[in-house]
Amino acid sequence: MDLTYSEPHRALQAEIRELARTHGHLSPKQGGGRRRPDARTLAWQRLLVERGYVGRTIPREYGGHGAQPDVLEAAIIADELARAGLYPGIMSQGISMLVPTLLEVGSEEQRRRWIGPTLRGEIIWCQGYSEPGAGSDLASIRTRAVVDDGHFVVNGQKIWTSSAHYADMMFLLCRTEPDRPKHAGLSYLLVSMSTPGIEVRPLVTMTGRAEFNEVFFTDVRVPVDQIVLGRGDGWHVANLTLKHERLMLGDPSKLVHRVERIAELMARAGVDGERSIDRPELRDRLLRLQAEVLASRCHHLRLLTQRARGEDPGLAQTIVKYFGTTLGHRLSALAVDVLGAGGLAYEPRGEAAEDDEATTWQIDYMYDVGLMIGGGTSQIQKNIIAERGLGLPREPRAAPGRS
Ligand SMILES: Cc1cc2nc3c(=O)[nH]c(=O)nc-3n(C[C@H](O)[C@H](O)[C@H](O)COP(=O)(O)OP(=O)(O)OC[C@H]3O[C@@H](n4cnc5c(N)ncnc54)[C@H](O)[C@@H]3O)c2cc1C
Structure with a gap:
C-alpha cells in the first residue's frame, strides 16, 4: 500500500x-x-x-x-x-449492491439498461431475500416462480424489505426449481415494483418510522429475460450481492465523519456549561473508538489495494461487516451518552421531518442495531469468520425437524 x-x-x-x-x-x-x-x-x-x-x-x-x-x-x-x-x-442497495453484481455477472443488455439510471439515483432498488422462516437460513426461501408464456409468475411473501415502500425495482430471490436441492433451486430476478399483484405493507420500527416492509406477490409476471444468469444460479448471484452488501454496511468511510461529529459535539459546552471532552471516561471512549476507526480505515484501504491487484482478500474481507457495524453502534451510543438527558428524550417524528442533532443520533443508535442484523447477523458473521476464514470446525447443526 x-x-x-x-x-x-x-x-x-x-x-x-x-x-x-x-x-x-x-x-x-x-x-x-x-x-x-x-x-x-x-x-x-x-x-x-x-x-x-x-x-x-x-x-x-x-x-x-x-x-x-x-x-x-x-x-x-x-x-x-x-x-x-x-x-x-x-448509499443505496441499488448502487452499492446491485450495480457491482451486474458488473460481475449481469448480461450486457442488463448492464446498459440498469446501471446508469441506478447510479444517478433515478431508479431505487430494494432487496427481496428474507421471508418469514428464512433469514439466516436464506436458502430455505419458499417464494415460487414458474414459467408461463415468456414470463416468470411469482407467488409468495418477503419480509424486512428495506425501502420497498418507495422503490421502483426489486432484486428478488425465488425458487424456480423445486425439485433440485435447496441451494440449487433458486433464481435471481429483476422485478418492477409497479407490476400488478405486488402489495407492500410498511412495518414501523422502534424509530417510529416505516423503514422496511412486508411484500406480497400474487401472480406477479416478470419477463423471462429479467433473470440474472440462469435458472438455478440464484444462490451464486445472491451471494455476490451479499458480499457487496457486507462491505457496504461495514465501510468505515462514514465512521470517520461520525467520529469528527462526535468530537465536535464533545468540544461544545452543554446546558450545564461543561464540555464532555473534559470528562476522562467520555474522552477515553472517544479516543479508543477513534483509534479503532483508524485501524478499520487502514484495513479498508488494504482490501481496496488487494482487490485492485486482482487478489482475493479472503479472511480479511469477512471481518468487515461485523467490525464496521459494531463500531458504528458503539459510536452512536457514545453520542447518545454525551447528549445526556437530551439523548433520552426521543419523540418519533414523521418521515419527512428534518431531524435535529439529538434526533439524528438517536435514530442512528436505534437503526445501527438493525445494521448488525441485516445482511447477515453478527452471530452469522462470527460463524463465517470462524469456519470459512479461520478454518475452525463447523458448529453443530440442529437435527432435522428439531430446529
Ligand atoms: C434494518 C434491517 C434491514 C433489513 N433489510 C432487508 C432487506 O432489505 N431485504 C431483505 O431481504 N432482508 C432484510 N433484512 C432482514 C435480515 O437479512 C434478516 O433479519 C437477517 O438475515 C436475520 O434473519 P431473521 O430475522 O430471520 O433471524 P433468524 O435467522 O431467525 O435469527 C434469529 C437469531 O438467531 C441467530 N442465529 C440464527 N442462525 C444461527 C446460527 N447458525 N448460529 C448462531 N446464531 C444463529 C441469529 O443471529 C439471530 O440472533 C433486514 C433486517 C434489518 C434488521
Whole structure:
C-alpha cells in the first residue's frame, strides 16, 4: 500500500476543494438516506457522477467515469468530501449492491439498461431475500416462480424489505426449481415494483418510522429475460450481492465523519456549561473508538489495494461487516451518552421531518442495531469468520425437524 500523493492525486484533491468552493452550497445535508432522494439530492448525485466522484471505476458505456481502480483516489474523494462537509452520494442497495453484481455477472443488455439510471439515483432498488422462516437460513426461501408464456409468475411473501415502500425495482430471490436441492433451486430476478399483484405493507420500527416492509406477490409476471444468469444460479448471484452488501454496511468511510461529529459535539459546552471532552471516561471512549476507526480505515484501504491487484482478500474481507457495524453502534451510543438527558428524550417524528442533532443520533443508535442484523447477523458473521476464514470446525447443526 503506497500512500504517497503523486501530482495527479494532488490535482484531484485541488479539484474537489474547488468544487466545494463553487458548488458546496448545492450539497444536501448528511443523513436522511433512508427515504427516497429528493430533487436536491438527485441533482447533487448527477454532479458527483459527472465529475467521477461516484461510479468512478464503472465503465463509461454503463454511465460511469471509466477510471482505473486507484486506492488513493478513492481515499482522497472520501476524505475531501467529508472534510468539506459535502454529501458523498446516495448509499443505496441499488448502487452499492446491485450495480457491482451486474458488473460481475449481469448480461450486457442488463448492464446498459440498469446501471446508469441506478447510479444517478433515478431508479431505487430494494432487496427481496428474507421471508418469514428464512433469514439466516436464506436458502430455505419458499417464494415460487414458474414459467408461463415468456414470463416468470411469482407467488409468495418477503419480509424486512428495506425501502420497498418507495422503490421502483426489486432484486428478488425465488425458487424456480423445486425439485433440485435447496441451494440449487433458486433464481435471481429483476422485478418492477409497479407490476400488478405486488402489495407492500410498511412495518414501523422502534424509530417510529416505516423503514422496511412486508411484500406480497400474487401472480406477479416478470419477463423471462429479467433473470440474472440462469435458472438455478440464484444462490451464486445472491451471494455476490451479499458480499457487496457486507462491505457496504461495514465501510468505515462514514465512521470517520461520525467520529469528527462526535468530537465536535464533545468540544461544545452543554446546558450545564461543561464540555464532555473534559470528562476522562467520555474522552477515553472517544479516543479508543477513534483509534479503532483508524485501524478499520487502514484495513479498508488494504482490501481496496488487494482487490485492485486482482487478489482475493479472503479472511480479511469477512471481518468487515461485523467490525464496521459494531463500531458504528458503539459510536452512536457514545453520542447518545454525551447528549445526556437530551439523548433520552426521543419523540418519533414523521418521515419527512428534518431531524435535529439529538434526533439524528438517536435514530442512528436505534437503526445501527438493525445494521448488525441485516445482511447477515453478527452471530452469522462470527460463524463465517470462524469456519470459512479461520478454518475452525463447523458448529453443530440442529437435527432435522428439531430446529
Ligand atoms: C434494518 C434491517 C434491514 C433489513 N433489510 C432487508 C432487506 O432489505 N431485504 C431483505 O431481504 N432482508 C432484510 N433484512 C432482514 C435480515 O437479512 C434478516 O433479519 C437477517 O438475515 C436475520 O434473519 P431473521 O430475522 O430471520 O433471524 P433468524 O435467522 O431467525 O435469527 C434469529 C437469531 O438467531 C441467530 N442465529 C440464527 N442462525 C444461527 C446460527 N447458525 N448460529 C448462531 N446464531 C444463529 C441469529 O443471529 C439471530 O440472533 C433486514 C433486517 C434489518 C434488521
